[in-house]
Amino acid sequence: xxxxxxxxxxxxxxxxxxxxxxxxxxxxxxxxxxxxxxxxxxxxxxxxxxxxxxxxxxxxxxxxxxxxxxxxxxxxxxxxxxxxxxxxxxxxxxxxxxxxxxxxxxxxxxxxxxxxxxxxxxxxxxxxxxxxxxxxxxxxxxxxxxxxxxxxxxxxxxxxxxxxxxxxxxxxxxxxxxxxxxxxxxxxxxxxxxxxxxxxxxxxxxxxxxxxxxxxxxxxxxxxxxxxxxxxxxxxxxxxxxxxxxxxxxxxxxxxxxxxxxxxxxxxxxxxxxxxxxxxxxxxxxxxxxxxxxxxxxxxxxxxxxxxxxxxxxxxxxxxxxxxx
Amino acid sequence: xxxxxxxxxxxxxxxxxxxxxxxxxxxxxxxxxxxxxxxxxxxxxxxxxxxxxxxxxxxxxxxxxxxxxxxxxxxxxxxxxxxxxxxxxxxxxxxxxxxxxxxxxxxxxxxxxxxxxxxxxxxxxxxxxxxxxxxxxxxxxxxxxxxxxxxxxxxxxxxxxxxxxxxxxxxxxxxxxxxxxxxxxxxxxxxxxxxxxxxxxxxxxxxxxxxxxxxxxxxxxxxxxxxxxxxxxxxxxxxxxxxxxxxxxxxxxxxxxxxxxxxxxxxxxxxxxxxxxxxxxxxxxxxxxxxxxxxxxxxxxxxxxxxxxxxxxxxxxxxxxxxxx
Numbered sequence: 001x002x003x004x005x006x007x008x009x010x011x012x013x014x015x016x017x018x019x020x021x022x023x024x025x026x027x028x029x030x031x032x033x034x035x036x037x038x039x040x041x042x043x044x045x046x047x048x049x050x051x052x053x054x055x056x057x058x059x060x061x062x063x064x065x066x067x068x069x070x071x072x073x074x075x076x077x078x079x080x081x082x083x084x085x086x087x088x089x090x091x092x093x094x095x096x097x098x099x100x101x102x103x104x105x106x107x108x109x110x111x112x113x114x115x116x117x118x119x120x121x122x123x124x125x126x127x128x129x130x131x132x133x134x135x136x137x138x139x140x141x142x143x144x145x146x147x148x149x150x151x152x153x154x155x156x157x158x159x160x161x162x163x164x165x166x167x168x169x170x171x172x173x174x175x176x177x178x179x180x181x182x183x184x185x186x187x188x189x190x191x192x193x194x195x196x197x198x199x200x201x202x203x204x205x206x207x208x209x210x211x212x213x214x215x216x217x218x219x220x221x222x223x224x225x226x227x228x229x230x231x232x233x234x235x236x237x238x239x240x241x242x243x244x245x246x247x248x249x250x251x252x253x254x255x256x257x258x259x260x261x262x263x264x265x266x267x268x269x270x271x272x273x274x275x276x277x278x279x280x281x282x283x284x285x286x287x288x289x290x291x292x293x294x295x296x297x298x299x300x301x302x303x304x305x306x307x308x309x310x311x312x313x314x315x316x317x318x319x320x321x322x323x324x325x
Numbered sequence: 326x327x328x329x330x331x332x333x334x335x336x337x338x339x340x341x342x343x344x345x346x347x348x349x350x351x352x353x354x355x356x357x358x359x360x361x362x363x364x365x366x367x368x369x370x371x372x373x374x375x376x377x378x379x380x381x382x383x384x385x386x387x388x389x390x391x392x393x394x395x396x397x398x399x400x401x402x403x404x405x406x407x408x409x410x411x412x413x414x415x416x417x418x419x420x421x422x423x424x425x426x427x428x429x430x431x432x433x434x435x436x437x438x439x440x441x442x443x444x445x446x447x448x449x450x451x452x453x454x455x456x457x458x459x460x461x462x463x464x465x466x467x468x469x470x471x472x473x474x475x476x477x478x479x480x481x482x483x484x485x486x487x488x489x490x491x492x493x494x495x496x497x498x499x500x501x502x503x504x505x506x507x508x509x510x511x512x513x514x515x516x517x518x519x520x521x522x523x524x525x526x527x528x529x530x531x532x533x534x535x536x537x538x539x540x541x542x543x544x545x546x547x548x549x550x551x552x553x554x555x556x557x558x559x560x561x562x563x564x565x566x567x568x569x570x571x572x573x574x575x576x577x578x579x580x581x582x583x584x585x586x587x588x589x590x591x592x593x594x595x596x597x598x599x600x601x602x603x604x605x606x607x608x609x610x611x612x613x614x615x616x617x618x619x620x621x622x623x624x625x626x627x628x629x630x631x632x633x634x635x636x637x638x639x640x641x642x643x644x645x646x647x648x649x650x
Contacts (some may be wrong), residue, residue, distance in 0.1 A: 008444065024364050054437050054440070054441050055381065055437070055440050055441065055444060056380065084429075085410075085412050086435050086436070087410050087431060088413060088429035088430050088431070089434075090434075091430065091433075091434030091436040092432040092437055092438060095434060095435065095438045095455075095456065095459050096438070096455070096459060097434065097437060097438040097441060098441065105410075105413050105416065105430055106410035106412060106413070106416040107414075108413050109412075109413050109414075109415075109416030109417040109419075109420055109422065109431070110416075110420065111415070112379050112380070112417055113417060113420045113421070113422040115379070115380050116379050116380065116422060116423065119380060119489060130420075130421070134398045134419065134420050135569075151386060214492065248406060274371075
């Protein structure tokens, strides 16, 4: 599988659970998938950004992970499929339809397929497995839950849906609080949740995803936070903040608006209760001591992942940590 | 509007209601639309073929009429849009999705738009008006009803939906009976229904559509058959059967399977109770006397409508009849 000049000395028994949102998380998940077999790596994806649009069930993070691991992702725009066409959207625009959420033609087929399967009574996890299988993705990508959980953003005293905030309003509204409607009644999917209680799980790797809207929804599911606190596995998080900025998306904005320090230190402070080790970028090396003062181990690595090689290198470096006591 | 060398001497006050199904009906409706203004012609369309597919509300006859009058129809396949692309269907097929009902990319936009509007609580007639307006169709195309009516085909002792019979099974099952579920509770749309009671309506033109699954659903709505029997307007039907065959679709098959004569005479016998005049093709001229014996007037005309000129010519000839006592 590995065409790259990255060597990683990884035990065959190594078992990893990766927690991921969309784009940033998918980059590291892709790197991990190049070094670990399908039996060694499970990727649990945030589904609280999922929404119904034009009658279709859209799962942005599942799709980004799936397209990325299938090598079908669009590397420029960071979402959707590479070489996508826009015939349907253009025609819908001409009709005066809703086009603020851009759905490419081939991407639409994914949503049509998923929606039809869900209407037929199948579970999101089953449909995801089918889609991955068709796209020759071997590593299990598991929705955090088969139940409906919706991220809601409180802004200006009212609640708006995540996609309204994120896409329609381009993260312009100031975020006062974030809630995950339905989380308290949702069941974490056993395919990943049970691993938290498995002594053979070596590490939980928190991919560089948005702490508030990608990672928190997963942690908000019943029993997850406690299980992660008590797991025997290492919990290693990669900071999504580099040099005080998010690589993509509103993570930095949200840190600020929610009263946190806009830095890798701020991420460490937010994660400290359930994470052992924070991986920060070389740009942030001077923060190491302060992050260690939070009670966290710190690893300084190049964490920008523009190329496939950088993704695999970061994955290899993180997996090296897993071996160490 | 008329670029063709067809002259028709039509009074400006002429008012016509055209009853139409899909392809064949749309050809004559297009011809009529070239000779009558939007105030003079209303087209009522069968909606009992409408169905939910892939979560979309699809209205095949409304769309065929709309695309045909907009000049956007595919003249070769007889349905859908000209110059259509199939990116979504191809991708859906690769995913193992349902592709027996072929939806082109731009056609999909129509269904996405319509479905979203209906979910938002708008009526089918309102959405149809919007779509027509965007496509610069000036003549009113009115769904027979805003309520749900579904054509069901009885075959081998069980009921199947019309699209299952027509598209999925290519009209292979033998038809024992046809029913229109919901018709008895549906309200005919007032935009066309009220015209039946209007003394200024000069003619009802029954386009060459399938008597059983395009025309009958409209007649099955409460009050319609009685109103047509009692209207002061002429009722002129164009036979969809030419030389014992249907130009397109299962009209001839259904005549046979339902125990009727497979000929223009069979159509006349089926329509005799509510139609005044049957227009038959020159190929069927020898049937004239027998059809007159049914109590119908007969007009023999070239009724094949391959070209726009033929469509307008037939429309002109039919409108000439309206003037005569």
